[in-house]
Amino acid sequence: MAEPDDSGGRGMSRMATIAAHTALILLSLVFLVPLLWLITSSLKTDAQILRFPPEWIPSPVTLKNYPGGLTFIPFWRQLGNTLLISSLTVLGTLLSCSLVAYGLARVRWRGRNALFGILLGTMMLPFQVTMVPVFVMFARIGWVDTFWPLIVPHFLGSAFYIFLMRQFFLTIPLELTEAARIDGCSEWDIYRRIVLPLSKPVLATVGLFAFMASWNDYLGPLIYLADESRYTLSLGLASFSSQYGSYPGMLMAVTVVITVPIIVIFFFAQRTFIQGITLTGIKG
Amino acid sequence: MRPRPASANERRQLWAGLAFCSPVLVGLVAFTAYPILASLYYSFTRYSVMKPPVWIGTANYAHLAHDELFWKSLANTAYYAVIAVPVGIVVALALALLLNLKVRGQALYRTFFFVPSIVPLVASSVLWIWLFNPQNGAINALLRPLMGSLGLGEPPGWFADPVWSKPAIILWSLWGVGGSMVIFLAALQDVPRELHEAAQVDGARSWHRLRHITLPFISPQILFVAIMGLIGAFQFFTPAYVMTQGTGGPVDSTLFYSLYLFNVAFADFKMGYACALAWILFLLILACTALLFRSSARLVYYAGEGR
Numbered sequence: 324m325a326e327p328d329d330s331g332g333r334g335m336s337r338m339a340t341i342a343a344h345t346a347l348i349l350l351s352l353v354f355l356v357p358l359l360w361l362i363t364s365s366l367k368t369d370a371q372i373l374r375f376p377p378e379w380i381p382s383p384v385t386l387k388n389y390p391g392g393l394t395f396i397p398f399w400r401q402l403g404n405t406l407l408i409s410s411l412t413v414l415g416t417l418l419s420c421s422l423v424a425y426g427l428a429r430v431r432w433r434g435r436n437a438l439f440g441i442l443l444g445t446m447m448l449p450f451q452v453t454m455v456p457v458f459v460m461f462a463r464i465g466w467v468d469t470f471w472p473l474i475v476p477h478f479l480g481s482a483f484y485i486f487l488m489r490q491f492f493l494t495i496p497l498e499l500t501e502a503a504r505i506d507g508c509s510e511w512d513i514y515r516r517i518v519l520p521l522s523k524p525v526l527a528t529v530g531l532f533a534f535m536a537s538w539n540d541y542l543g544p545l546i547y548l549a550d551e552s553r554y555t556l557s558l559g560l561a562s563f564s565s566q567y568g569s570y571p572g573m574l575m576a577v578t579v580v581i582t583v584p585i586i587v588i589f590f591f592a593q594r595t596f597i598q599g600i601t602l603t604g605i606k607g
Numbered sequence: 608m609r610p611r612p613a614s615a616n617e618r619r620q621l622w623a624g625l626a627f628c629s630p631v632l633v634g635l636v637a638f639t640a641y642p643i644l645a646s647l648y649y650s651f652t653r654y655s656v657m658k659p660p661v662w663i664g665t666a667n668y669a670h671l672a673h674d675e676l677f678w679k680s681l682a683n684t685a686y687y688a689v690i691a692v693p694v695g696i697v698v699a700l701a702l703a704l705l706l707n708l709k710v711r712g713q714a715l716y717r718t719f720f721f722v723p724s725i726v727p728l729v730a731s732s733v734l735w736i737w738l739f740n741p742q743n744g745a746i747n748a749l750l751r752p753l754m755g756s757l758g759l760g761e762p763p764g765w766f767a768d769p770v771w772s773k774p775a776i777i778l779w780s781l782w783g784v785g786g787s788m789v790i791f792l793a794a795l796q797d798v799p800r801e802l803h804e805a806a807q808v809d810g811a812r813s814w815h816r817l818r819h820i821t822l823p824f825i826s827p828q829i830l831f832v833a834i835m836g837l838i839g840a841f842q843f844f845t846p847a848y849v850m851t852q853g854t855g856g857p858v859d860s861t862l863f864y865s866l867y868l869f870n871v872a873f874a875d876f877k878m879g880y881a882c883a884l885a886w887i888l889f890l891l892i893l894a895c896t897a898l899l900f901r902s903s904a905r906l907v908y909y910a911g912e913g914r
Contacts, residue, residue, distance in 0.1 A: 335708065343710050350702065351719040357782065358723065360745045361734050377748045419630035426627025432620045438628060445639050449842055449892060451868055451885040453642035455649060455878050459656060460642070479634025510623045539727045541845045546873060557729040564733045565852040571737060578730045585725055593718075596725075600786055601793040 361582075365389070365575040372571045385572075392573030393580065400552060401559040408473050408555060409537035415478035416533040417526055423480045424488035425514045429500060439489070442482040450542075458546060468549045473540070477533070484529045487602065491525035492518060528599035531592055538585065556581050650882035660879060667883035677884070679859050680867035683773065687863065688840035691777045696832055699784040703791035704817070717792070724785030732849035735779045739765035766850060769860035776861060779846060787832045794825040823908040830907050834896055841892050844869065864888060 335343070364372050365388050367381040392398070426432075427439050461472045499521075500513050508516070519526070544558045554562070560577055567574070589596055625632070650667055652660035671677050702720050706713055723731070738745050741764045750762035763771040798821055806816050822829075844865040847855060853870065855862025868888065872881035 335710075340710060343705060343708050347705055347710065347712075347716045350705070351716055354720050354723055354782065356745070357734060357738055358726070360738065364737070373743050375743060375748070377743070377745060419634075422627050422629075423631040426624045430620055430624040430627060432617075432624030434621075435624055435628075438631075441635065442631065445635070447893070447896075448639070448643070449838070449885070449889055451842070451865060452646050452882075452889050453639065454885065455872055455882050456642035456645035457638060458872075459645070459878070460637075462656060476634065476638055478630065479638065480631030482631075485631065510627070514627070535725070539729070541729050541849070542869075545848075557727065560733060561729050561849045564736070564849065574733060575737070578733050582726050582730045585727060586722060589722065589725055597721075597789055597793075600789045 361575055362579060365572065365579045367572055369570060369572045372575075388572040388576035389580070392570075392576040395567070395570070395573055396559050396563050396577065397552065397554075398556075398559070398577065398580070401554050401556045404470070404553060405538060405555040405557075408470055409534050411470075411474045412477045412537040413530050413533045415474065416481060416484055417530055419478050419480040420484040420488050420529060421519065421522070421526065422514070423485045424492055425510075425518055427485070428489045428492035429495075429513070429518065430510060442485060446482045446486075454546070461547070467547055468553065469547075470553070472547045473537075473543050477537075481533075484533065487529060488522070488525050491522055495521055524595070524598070527592070527595045528602065531588070531595055532599055534588075535585065646882045646885060649879045650886055652879040653877075654879040655876045656878055657876075663879070667880045668887075670880070671883065671887065676859065676862065676867055680855075680862045680864045683855075683860065683862055684840060684843070684864040686773055687777065687780075687843060688837055691780045692833060692836035692840060694777065695781060695784050695787060695836060696829060698781055699787035699832070700791050700829070702784070702788045703795055704821075706788075706792055707795045717789075720788055721785035724783040726783075728845045729849055731779070731782070732846040735775075735782075735846075736766065736850050739775050741765055741767050766861075767857065769858040772857060772860045776846065776850070787836075790828050790832060791825060794828040795821065798824045826903075826907040827909055830899070830903050833903075834899055837895055837899065838892055841865065841888060841895075 363379065363381050366384045366386065367378065367388075368385055371378055371381055427435050457472075458467075461467055466472050495518060499517055503513050503517055539557060540555070541557045541561065544555045548554060548558060551559075551562075560581055563577060564574055649660055651662060651664060653663050653666075654660035706717055706720075726734075737743075739747075741747055741762070744765070746765070747762040754760065754762050763774075765771050765775040802820050803816055806820060811819075842865050843863045847861050847863050847866045848869070851861050853866070853874070855866050855870075864884075865888070868881055868884045871877050871884060
């Protein structure tokens with residue numbers, strides 16, 4: 324931390340500092356050991372994984388689970404499916420939610436407060452209530468076992484992200500948009516040229532959350548995707564786990580490969596992550 | 608107020624507002640309003656998707672009373688909610704308090720505690736099946752010598768034992784408290800330092816400062832995390848499905864409410880009954896949330912509320 328360590332240090336004796344560090348280090352180990360076990364297991368042969376007592380540090384180290392696991396399941400195909408679905412999800416979410424949030428925050432029209440209230444109300448509704456009729460609807464138009472049910476709804480707004488963006492748009496000074504309006508800019512121009520460029524932080528937060536949610540989604544693909552060639556990574560990994568549990572090495576290798584991109588993104592976007600989570604907590 | 612004729616400008620604003628909001632207007636109709644009505648209707652029918660729904664009145668709701676799996680799943684969910692949510696809050700709060708001591712390397716420790724919470728759900732479920740493996744899993748490998756030396760016998764069978772499967776899932780859930788921890792940590796950093804200093808001068812012990820200054824100040828965040836946790840518990844699905852391959856086993860001990868609902872809908876294709884279950888779920892969530900709000904009203908302090 325960059326912040327000077329005045330009050331924390333003053334209040335705590337040397338003993339207390341040592342105790343705090345000891346506790347933090349032990350707890351860190353508890354939280355990290357599962358991930359370390361995941362990585363070391365992916366570097367072992369199946370016989371090494373099943374050995375008792377377990378080898379905490381694999382010897383010898385083998386890398387063959389990675390090419391093995393990634394060809395055992397149609398990994399690249401599933402990665403492509405997942406990336407296609409999640410990138411379109413992010414695009415749809417950013418586009419639709421920013422438009423709606425602008426309409427709710429910066430355009431003055433009768434009914435906008437009512438609409439906002441209804442949107443907040445829908446956040447209370449559990450997914451399970453609408454799950455069956457939405458499935459039936461998609462089944463009727465022949466979209467089951469396609470990506471459409473996983474993508475199209477995101478182009479029609481999502482209450483929580485609209486809420487986050489609206490709150491952000493409200494903080495943009497009115498003078499900025501009023502001046503543009505007097506100069507004859509249309510609402511669309513103001514949205515495109517003034518509000519969106521000023522809203523990068525909230526767009527980044529929402530985009531990140533939408534991406535994570537889509538990358539991690541299991542229930543959606545489980546309901547809608549049937550053919551293995553259309554599986555996402557989550558679905559592929561779960562089915563690999565249930566069908567081929569006797570290949571733990573490859574299973575762990577695939578699990579590592581699915582987890583690593585998220586952790587890498589986290590390290591590059593740590594601030595956005597933490598801010599996003601705090602934002603949701605404080606505004607709740 | 609008497610409606611007055613709209614000026615040209617107001618009309619223009621109205622159309623602009625509707626245009627900007629059109630995505631969500633379509634979305635609300637297609638993915639909320641219509642499905643709510645349809646779901647309510649289906650809940651009074653027998654419906655398998657293949658054939659049109661048949662009206663059966665309140666039979667689905669009446670059947671709930673005799674449905675053993677419904678009660679079982681409700682009991683499992685209550686078990687999970689009553690233990691995992693409060694324990695999760697205590698753990699997240701303890702971690703946040705430790706981090707808030709501002710020892711060196713705070714950011715690093717925070718990262719260590721947070722990272723497990725962003726591991727994709729399916730990946731973390733697959734990983735923990737193996738950690739909990741009774742014979743070869745890492746957890747029992749650590750427990751076995753420990754319990755052996757204390758004369759406690761064999762470590763638990765976890766997912767092989769209906770008594771230990773839910774505790775296993777609760778332990779798994781504690782691994783992901785990083786999100787709540789971050790919320791608490793941000794709230795802790797907003798607690799006015801002067802209050803602590805004044806209390807320290809008055810000789811208040813750290814326990815009393817925690818109890819009478821820190822906790823009241825962050826009580827809105829605690830309530831928020833509790834409510835989200837409760838809603839999450841009712842909707843708990845993916846890990847239970849992945850860890851038990853959809854069975855909710857052993858002996859239905861991890862058949863949580865939403866898992867049962869999913870199986871009724873998409874394994875048995877009893878769509879009408881699934882909708883009835885969904886409406887009961889909604890009512891339960893509403894009732895529990897209201898109860899939590901009510902019972903916490905006296906305990907939650909909002910800064911600037913003037914009391």
